[in-house]
């Protein structure tokens with residue numbers, strides 16, 4: 528019999544949407560997207576170990592904002608994998624959170640992808656990549672990308688992934704806002720602001736994909752676009768001052784990350800990223816500032 532490990536730890540990255548093109552609402556309530564994801568080097572770590580029953584604990588400065596019960600997406604990931612393999616999800620899931628909570632950086636999705644990969648290794652279920660991706664897609668629109676990392680174009684509601692080539696390292700600064708924003712509310716606000724205006728089919732920008740491929744930060748900056756940004760700004764008008772502070776400090780471009788309220792700043796190089804971070808921290812327009820790079824690896828066993 529194969530020996531099972533006593534515990535397994537998986538590291539999972541945050542993401543920024545370098546393009547988020549949002550179509551009109553679908554009959555199922557979701558929106559068709561052209562969603563260009565880039566994984567960045569802020570990580571949660573998910574550790575799983577055998578336990579009497581499913582238990583979840585969370586550590587980190589914002590742990591109090593994360594549900595430590597069966598509603599947590601990481602717990603649902605363990606339950607989904609166990610159910611498919613006729614197992615009981617008797618596991619303790621411990622999450623060390625470093626990705627901003629409810630911040631538009633797919634922190635919850637990262638934890639789900641991490642728990643899935645970790646439980647698969649702990650239980651020796653030997654799920655194929657295809658099966659893992661199918662479970663991810665059931666759990667949430669952004670979860671498959673948290674598994675694969677790097678850069679990818681997400682179609683459908685974001686779960687149908689096509690990997691994208693990247694040609695270098697992009698330097699990012701993230702400004703973490705006070706409190707989170709609810710993703711469904713941001714989508715609803717987007718629909719409300721659009722009213723009866725005709726919404727085109729969401730399409731990925733060829734210029735943006737080429738900028739990722741060649742590692743050209745200036746070209747990428749010119750193509751960054753987030754259709755949810757007006758909605759996030761409408762719900763959280765103070766984000767405009769954060770965006771302005773980063774742009775004035777020399778960021779090549781600034782945008783809201785996903786559904787927000789984290790804001791993302793693309794910098795020319797590492798030095799410029801530090802300058803933008805310093806200016807944002809001094810501006811008093813955000814709660815915390817993080818400097819990192821992308822692309823980053825997807826869910827990785829440690």
Ligand code: C5P
Pocket residue numbers: 556557558559560666667668669683684685710711712714
């Ligand atoms: O898939 P996920 O659970 O992350 O989605 C959260 C919510 O965000 C959905 O319930 C929906 O309101 C909104 N959403 C959407 N269209 C998408 C993805 C998410 O409307 N493509």
